[in-house]
Amino acid sequence: MAGVNVTMEVGNDAVAVITICNPPVNALAIPIIAGLKEKFDEAMRRDDVKAIVLTGKGGRFSGGFDINVFETVHKTGDVSVMPDVSVELVVNTMEDAKKPAVAAIQGLALGGGLELTMGCHARISTPKAQLGLPELTLGVIPGFGGTQRLPRLVGLSKAIEMMLLSKPIMSEEGKKLGLIDAIVSSEELLRVSRQWALDIAERRKPWMRSLHMTEKLGSLSEAREILKVARQQAKQTAPNMPQHQACLDVIEEGVIHGGYNGVLKEAKIFKELVLSDTSRGLVHVFFAQRATSKVPNVTDLGLKPRPVKKVAVIGGGLMGSGIATSLILSNIFVLLKEVNSEYLLRGIKLIEENVRGLVARRKLAKDKADKALSMLKGVLDYSEFKDVDMVIEAVIESIPLKQKIFIEVEKACPPHCILATNTSTIDLNKVGEKTSSQDRIIGAHFFSPAHVMPLLEIVRTEKTSAQIILDLMTVGKIIKKVPVVVGNCTGFAVNRTFFPYTQAAHMLLHLGVDVFRIDRLISSFGLPMGPFQLQDLAGYGVFLAVGKEFANAFPGRTFLSPLVELLVKSGRNGKNNGKGYYLYDKGSKPKPDPSIVPIIEESRQIANILPAGKPISVTDQEIVEMILFPVVNEACRVLEEGVVVRASDLDIASVLGMSFPSYRGGIVFWADTVGPKHIYASLKKWSELYGSFFTPSKFLEERAMKGLLLSAPASPSSASRSRL
Numbered sequence: 001m002a003g004v005n006v007t008m009e010v011g012n013d014a015v016a017v018i019t020i021c022n023p024p025v026n027a028l029a030i031p032i033i034a035g036l037k038e039k040f041d042e043a044m045r046r047d048d049v050k051a052i053v054l055t056g057k058g059g060r061f062s063g064g065f066d067i068n069v070f071e072t073v074h075k076t077g078d079v080s081v082m083p084d085v086s087v088e089l090v091v092n093t094m095e096d097a098k099k100p101a102v103a104a105i106q107g108l109a110l111g112g113g114l115e116l117t118m119g120c121h122a123r124i125s126t127p128k129a130q131l132g133l134p135e136l137t138l139g140v141i142p143g144f145g146g147t148q149r150l151p152r153l154v155g156l157s158k159a160i161e162m163m164l165l166s167k168p169i170m171s172e173e174g175k176k177l178g179l180i181d182a183i184v185s186s187e188e189l190l191r192v193s194r195q196w197a198l199d200i201a202e203r204r205k206p207w208m209r210s211l212h213m214t215e216k217l218g219s220l221s222e223a224r225e226i227l228k229v230a231r232q233q234a235k236q237t238a239p240n241m242p243q244h245q246a247c248l249d250v251i252e253e254g255v256i257h258g259g260y261n262g263v264l265k266e267a268k269i270f271k272e273l274v275l276s277d278t279s280r281g282l283v284h285v286f287f288a289q290r291a292t293s294k295v296p297n298v299t300d301l302g303l304k305p306r307p308v309k310k311v312a313v314i315g316g317g318l319m320g321s322g323i324a325t326s327l328i329l330s331n332i333f334v335l336l337k338e339v340n341s342e343y344l345l346r347g348i349k350l351i352e353e354n355v356r357g358l359v360a361r362r363k364l365a366k367d368k369a370d371k372a373l374s375m376l377k378g379v380l381d382y383s384e385f386k387d388v389d390m391v392i393e394a395v396i397e398s399i400p401l402k403q404k405i406f407i408e409v410e411k412a413c414p415p416h417c418i419l420a421t422n423t424s425t426i427d428l429n430k431v432g433e434k435t436s437s438q439d440r441i442i443g444a445h446f447f448s449p450a451h452v453m454p455l456l457e458i459v460r461t462e463k464t465s466a467q468i469i470l471d472l473m474t475v476g477k478i479i480k481k482v483p484v485v486v487g488n489c490t491g492f493a494v495n496r497t498f499f500p501y502t503q504a505a506h507m508l509l510h511l512g513v514d515v516f517r518i519d520r521l522i523s524s525f526g527l528p529m530g531p532f533q534l535q536d537l538a539g540y541g542v543f544l545a546v547g548k549e550f551a552n553a554f555p556g557r558t559f560l561s562p563l564v565e566l567l568v569k570s571g572r573n574g575k576n577n578g579k580g581y582y583l584y585d586k587g588s589k590p591k592p593d594p595s596i597v598p599i600i601e602e603s604r605q606i607a608n609i610l611p612a613g614k615p616i617s618v619t620d621q622e623i624v625e626m627i628l629f630p631v632v633n634e635a636c637r638v639l640e641e642g643v644v645v646r647a648s649d650l651d652i653a654s655v656l657g658m659s660f661p662s663y664r665g666g667i668v669f670w671a672d673t674v675g676p677k678h679i680y681a682s683l684k685k686w687s688e689l690y691g692s693f694f695t696p697s698k699f700l701e702e703r704a705m706k707g708l709l710l711s712a713p714a715s716p717s718s719a720s721r722s723r724l
């Protein structure tokens with residue numbers, strides 16, 4: 001590819017500057033790795049070269065190994081395309097060479113990028129460069145020697161933290177830890193690095209080979225203790241991900257048998273992990289997330305996003321205050337509008353609590369919190385709306401109320417203003433029906449808590465203009481959300497797809513399966529909690545209200561569970577009042593409440609769906625499938641109707657909106673791994689046994705019959721029915 005290369009320039013000072021060029025992040029693609037080997041070899045051969053400086057073009061050192069290669073390996077199953085970088089390039093050609101190399105780091109050095117710098121004999125960086133080994137987020141471990149060199153440079157505990165949490169540090173911290181030798185301005189970077197390289201060559205500065213360092217590793221018994229604690233933690237935090245334990249095994253190998261043996265084991269395990277399902281899922285999520293930024297007929301029209309500096313949020317309840325928090329944290333001025341001063345003060349208090357909570361959890365510095373809160377103003381009328389760039393309505397789910405608000409904001413706001421609603425269920429065409437600005441009406445569906453959850457579902461109608469969609473996508477990115485553009489239908493993409501999730505859980509419960517068994521199995525599948533605990537958390541009001549909407553919109557595939565009304569009658573309201581399926585005592589984990597059993601029994605009698613009056617007998621796997629296959633079934637309808645641009649958007653939406661495990665790649669990717677045929681056959685069998693709730697959709701049936709993946713692009717006939 002043009003512009004993808006490694007260059008070398010030798011100066012009069014006898015320093016060869018080797019530069020990686022592969023925009024935008026200087027990923028270490030296979031030709032780049034070949035280029036590095038070639039240039040290093042040349043530098044070693046040439047008599048006019050005494051020392052080397054390695055750097056990246058365009059203000060970034062390198063974002064690491066080219067993740068596209070992982071994708072190729074996943075498609076072909078052939079791991080032999082991965083070059084031997086770790087031993088051949090980093091150990092033999094760079095670290096053990098006769099001439100010293102200094103890494104000149106700018107912007108970022110991540111993954112393989114940071115590993116290359118650790119194979120150099122010193123590292124000079126500009127301020128605020130990001131340094132990290134995030135490989136575990138891709139289902140692998142560092143593969144260019146990072147598991148060995150990082151602990152030797154920064155100490156075992158810190159290295160383990162950086163790798164297992166995939167948490168980058170800034171160059172300033174790197175300097176304190178010993179990863180960085182000096183921090184200089186970007187103007188000085190090359191000059192200082194060249195001089196440093198010469199100083200090493202002429203023995204004025206130490207010639208450090210980090211693989212051979214041992215002093216920061218501590219004693220063997222200390223190291224074993226640190227690794228033991230880390231193993232226990234990883235068991236808790238990443239139970240289904242093999243790369244965490246594997247990373248610790250490889251680190252241990254190096255601690256016991258020396259860095260070089262560690263490097264060899266690392267290379268072997270790395271190749272095994274690349275082929276794991278976890279890596280397939282996580283690499284898919286990496287690219288799927290980036291694909292959401294590309295929306296046909298929106299981002300490819302050459303439009304420029306317009307600046308959004310002032311936003312009015314209408315409604316200071318839980319959602320409105322969360323949304324306002326996200327905005328002010330990103331330096332966007334917010335007018336929070338409420339109907340009276342009592343509600344307004346409550347909304348402002350919620351926002352303050354959100355911001356102070358971040359400070360208490362050390363996620364935000366105090367001065368930044370003060371700055372954010374200074375970007376907020378409470379108002380009781382529309383008099384200051386004349387220069388707002390966007391309105392986000394976040395009031396209760398009432399069509400007449402929303403319609404009234406949109407008539408008012410249309411009058412009060414300038415003509416360029418984005419008119420967004422945070423509704424999660426109401427048809428956007430109805431919300432904007434009484435205005436003449438339907439091209440500016442758009443859904444900005446945040447997930448609760450809005451200042452924490454990363455997904456922003458952007459809902460467009462047939463009339464929403466491309467400019468407005470682009471503007472909202474841009475705001476979404478500024479406030480650090482992942483915007484996914486979807487079409488307008490009941491529940492939009494996420495709530496609609498996951499509606500059958502709670503439904504299926506209730507169905508199983510009424511077929512005689514134990515409530516806590518269901519929750520346990522779904523948690524071990526990888527969701528943060530089971531459907532009943534989630535219901536406790538969300539409150540029962542949501543279930544009852546949303547349930548009715550869906551029952552109306554999708555008759556024939558709704559299970560009317562009598563249970564929640566019985567729970568409410570018995571004085572339970574989930575986590576809100578400390579009593580639901582679980583008991584919630586402050587400071588302790590939720591405990592299953594045995595006194596729920598008679599209420600469930602009563603509900604089972606009312607529903608009366610036990611086959612021949614007896615509980616069904618199902619395996620653990622069947623339980624997980626009976627809950628998730630109906631979700632896949634609805635995902636198929638969402639795909640067929642063109643509610644999302646591409647199947648992978650639904651994967652991202654499920655991961656970021658519903659916390660579906662990212663290492664399973666998202667709902668559609670997971671379904672394709674399981675196989676559409678198996679899903680279809682299972683649903684068909686259950687529909688015959690337990691009714692139409694499980695009836696497979698036409699889309700699923702077609703894909704299963706033709707042996708196609710659910711994620712394969714839509715056929716032309718379904719594309720013509722697209723809502724986007």
Ligand SMILES: C[C@H](O)CC(=O)SCCNC(=O)CCNC(=O)[C@H](O)C(C)(C)COP(=O)(O)OP(=O)(O)OC[C@H]1O[C@@H](n2cnc3c(N)ncnc32)[C@H](O)[C@@H]1OP(=O)(O)O
Pocket residue numbers: 024025027028063064065066067068108110111112113115134135138141142143144146287290291
């Ligand atoms: C053997 C080794 O140990 C293994 C490894 O090194 S594995 C790789 C480890 N590195 C990583 O995980 C870093 C992944 N990248 C990132 O986190 C972020 O892209 C970043 C922080 C570098 C930059 O973020 P940002 O500026 O927001 O840009 P972002 O949109 O993410 O990326 C820009 C483009 O670069 C691509 N890109 C980023 N890192 C890449 C990589 N390592 N390989 C291939 N492409 C990459 C993205 O896919 C995107 O492409 P697109 O424009 O076609 O969608």
